[in-house]
Amino acid sequence: MWQVNITCSGEAWKLKATEFKALADKYQGDCISSKKMPDGTRIMAYKIVDVSDAEAFQEECGSFPGFSSDFESL
Numbered sequence: 001m002w003q004v005n006i007t008c009s010g011e012a013w014k015l016k017a018t019e020f021k022a023l024a025d026k027y028q029g030d031c032i033s034s035k036k037m038p039d040g041t042r043i044m045a046y047k048i049v050d051v052s053d054a055e056a057f058q059e060e061c062g063s064f065p066g067f068s069s070d071f072e073s074l
Helices: 010-026 051-062
Strands: 002-008 029-036 042-048 067-073
Touching: 002 010, 002 051, 010 042, 010 051, 010 067, 029 051, 042 051, 051 067
Parallel strands: none
Antiparallel strands: 002 042, 002 067, 029 042
């Protein structure tokens, strides 16, 4: 199991939320946490079984302007 951690600014979320949700739906994973901070920043974590999928999801998330991501073993 792998956890992909995604952080994005409030402005980036406003611009890319629809595209991000479509990307997240593409991978076999579950959103295990999602927080909206007072400044609008979003912090999300997804649990993904396959390491290749976790790596690809992390890379694609990082390609959105204003998004950063990493992944770790659960």
